Amino acid sequence: MNCLEFKKCGREGGGVKSIELGTCPAYPDYGQQCVRVAGTLCGGEVQGTFALKLGNCQKCEFYTSGHYDKTYSNGQKDPLKKANNVSQQSGYQKIASSGQFSVKI
Secondary structure, eight states, X not given: OOHHHHHTOSOSTTOTTHHHHOOOTTTTTOTTOGGGSTTOEETTEEOOOHHHHHHXXXXXXXXXXXXXXXXXXXXXXXXXXXXXHHHHHTTEEEOTTTOOEEEOO
């Protein structure tokens, strides 16, 4: 199942909201990896680049559902979990809800 089917947003090609809001840039090939695609829709608003939308995406019911494909083409799992662990050990501090990192001074 991809995000378009899961969230029933209607932004697939020819979908009920594709004329009004445009076809989702994750359609048809990246519906299980929508976090990595700039310009997807969340909460009725177009999201920006990966870095800007990551915090929102990590709270998304699709991302946390198990349907989201957290592997990369090289077979590695999503590095976000590793990044959270490494940040605590390497002198980086995650800024609470933004999903951004800052250097501890």
